Amino acid sequence: MVRVKYVERPDLTNTERIFFIDFIKGMKITIKNFFKKTITTAYPFEKLTPPKRFRGAHGHRVKNGKEPPSFKVLEKFMEINEGESRCVACYMCQQACPVPELFKIEAVQLPNGKKKVLRFDMNLMNCMYCGLCTEACPVDCIIHTDIYETATYHRAGGVAHLEDLSKRAEDFDRRRFNEPDRIWIDDEERSKLWGQIKWS
Amino acid sequence: MQFSQENSLWINQEKISKIKEKYPSVSIEKYDNATFLHIDKSSLIDFLTFLKENLGFKMFIDFTCVDYPFHNPRFQGVYFLYSPEDRQRVGVKTWATDNTLPSITSLWKGAKWAEREAWDMFGVKFEGHENLVRMFLWESYPYHPLRKDFPLEGIQDTYLPSKNLRPEENPAHNYTPYHTYVPTLEDLEETQKARMPNKSSQIVLNWGPLHPGTHGTIWFLFDMEGEYVKECDIILGQLHRGVEKIAESRTYTQFIPYTDRMDYISALCSQVAYVNAVEKLLNVEPPEKAKWIRTMLCELQRINSHLLWLGTYALDLGALTIFLYCFREREKIMDIIEGISGIRLNSSYIRIGGVAKDLPEGALDVIKHFVKDFPKKLQEYETILTTNRVWLKRNINVGTISEEDVYQYGLTGVVARSAGVPYDIRMIQPTDAYDKVDFDVPLGKVGDCYDRYLLRVEEMKQSIKIVAQCAEKLEKMKEDKYIATENPYVLPTLDEVFNSIEAMVKDFNLRIYGEQAPEGEIYLSGENPRGELGFYIISKGEGHPYRLRIRSGAFYNLQIFPELIKGRTVADAVALLGSLDPVVGETDR
């Protein structure tokens, strides 16, 4: 239940004032920490593994036999070979996106009546990495990978194309598809900061 | 309906009848979570004085305008007031005939900036305002961007190509070298002169916008006599992104990531406040588990935000080491939030009807470890700071705020509570699981920087208590649903979309047309670490809000700064600004 309470205002006693007890107490803590182990990660040399849920640069899952049932339904209308992006050009990601301009999706009708995705560009420079597109994808195609180093020298490098997206997701799935949905997987590295955690 | 009138925070029938007696012309507009009184412009000041003096609505909450382009008069002013004794809110609406409204700064000083903002954004003039200049934009800017006829992307008339582009290169399909107008130095000089028309002393110190002490990009003007500040004014707007304008063209779900980017230090709290308002508007009830998760994450985020505050505040006052100690603990919370939501800072994890994903495996273990570990660390910081003589000297009796100031300026959050006003949204209007957890709301007695420091530290202790309770509760509801997808307004989860065609169709509909909220209005707020974060949403039955007003706690809290700094030194300005704790993303929006 909520209660209201007034905070106490502590003050220095005279003994503390004369003998600098307040300073000494504080300095005791800093010197104690001086002798503790460092907790930092030397970034470019050591890297923490982001959690599986991490929302990094986007990827396109490819057709590899692990598709959800919804893909089987939509696949009939599409010309997608094994190992190609699952995208069915439903434009749902673009619809869900708060910055829809960043998508550029183009698909054509082939002579056999099926659709083929020709272009799927994402200007990640404008992306907020909010994850709404991945939640909107009905065929488990567009996903977030764990890649967070996306800096490039040119604006053009910030645009992800269809092939980059598929490659990124393939790489991601190869590494982490079977991983459990855990808060993090690298206990060893994280224990530097966290100490020993009692897992249930 | 679960949101009954009894526990509602809005003006009751008794007071309405009193008003009816005195002002028979007043018409009442009632919604589940908002009650508005319509009054004619001519008797507005009189009416507001009556509300303030006789009915106890003495606290100023918010003022904004709404644009109805096809109505004459075009603009409507909306005032929100609060009665601290009766715990009631009221909204007052009035039409701005001839695009002018009487200024209410004589009643509430806190309206000063809100009126300037309305002038800036809508072009509504205020008669009797002491210095009606723009709030966020620069003086010579010709437009009023929140008007409905102003395009969302602005008027892109300035050719400003990227400097490292080859001429034939087009870096992205949506790249354009044309930008909206960028203010020149002359524009800024003019703005500066307009903000401080009567300079009285020798030096005007431009403190900011890029200054390590200003916590972001606030531009302070100090009119100084030696080290003492005689006059002060604040130029905001360096981080103004027009979030309110963006909201008018996004669906309710699409706007969630933008709420993150307002108060980026406490993204989850902003999301929860926004989503709660939308849920009440759509009449969606999230499942129990989602409520507990939200409460837990909100409190973690509050600790996170207060830790950042403590670190930077100590850094501002010269204690360099505390800064990194605080960041050490903050890093842990970041790890938790990253593990749960996927991103450290702007997590956009809360969804209408629940949360985006279930808690991952091991999350509660980590949180429990943190709960056990954190109080010890907090004790360390307190040992270094709380009774340190330097800390006491720098904090005690600096920037004292009285109860009257709180009501006058509409101060909320820790700043209000430091003056002894028990104004905590978690207490007066509990959302989520706040009515089921056990915690104290700390209050100060003096209202100076030291009280605000003590309060924030105490709030961290209370928050960790709440987190512990939530973690315990969540332990028992592992298998429960985390999002109420059965509701027609709630987006289905990925699993449902993959396996059922109905869910897929629902998903398509909601993504394309948005959550078509019933016509109505709502004002609902959440307790952000920086104060009351209120969302005033007007829905016209479309998939996006007609108008979304964000009542930012930091914006109103910052407003008292020029008043408090008068006659104090620059060194105090740092302490004072730190203890008011504005985040520019939220003040500017």
Next chain:
Amino acid sequence: MEILGTVIGITIKSLIFIVGMFLAAAYLTLVERKFAGHVQQRPGPLHVGYHGLLQPIADALKVLTKEDLVPDNADKFLFYLASLLAFVPSIMILAVVPFGEPFEIFGFTIYPYISDVNVGLLLALAFGSISLYGVIFAGWASNSKYPMIGGLRKAAVLIGYEVALGFAIAGPIMQAGTFSLKGIVEAQQGLWFIIPNILAFVVIIFAVLAETGRTPFDVQEAEAELVGGYVTEYSAMKFGLFPLAEWYIATFVLSAITVILFFGGWNPLPLLGWLPIPGMVWFFLKLFAVFMFFLWVHWTLPRYRVDQITELAWKVMLPLALANIFIVAIWIMIFG
């Protein structure tokens, strides 16, 4: 001929001292950064050389090769002069600081000090006061608002603490009966002067912190308020000289004086005199300990406001220093 020999000797010795001091100051930056790092549970410089051992060299190269910007509106002469005026006096104090007793190597008698003037302590104080001008000039010549406020703040602080410092060193001088720093050390062979002079010691600690601009007294460049204080407009090596002079050389030299005045200089620790450790090593050990103490304070405490600092100087430190003189006088009357 003898004069020429002395001149050459002293020149060489001065050069050795100055170069040595430069190197020492450079490595003191590393010490500070390592210390600060570990206090904050991070490793500090790590990658240049073994555990960052070459970091100071890299920093020096960086600072020396940076573009040297001078603001258009600055008073150029004073602007250049200021960085020298801040730096030279603090290194000049070295001229009177003895680091040990004369010793003999290969038949040469080596004096580990440049000169043993009989007004050494006064000279040290005088040189310390000159560095005040550097700060004020830097603040004024930059023709900018933050440096000016920073310079004036520092001037106010320095003036306050110079007085307290002057009175605080009176105690040891009274006991030793000489202004010569060497003489003061020799007078402490029995009991260190810290014993009756404890109040003066407190005053000196505060004064050194204030003079060298370390927290809780680093108001002159309180970065949250004044960006960089009086060095805001400086760049490259002209900028580098200020912190080098203030934070390292001045702290180092003033720590040396503190050790000489209160901790018996190169006299061994009590009860440890039998250890085969030369006096100079003792001296540097003590010196290092005092220096680390200042770092430790710096990395723990918050900072005062400038008016509170001057208030402290005039209302607390000055009376304490005077009381110390009184106590020492009684001490001398009783124990001789």
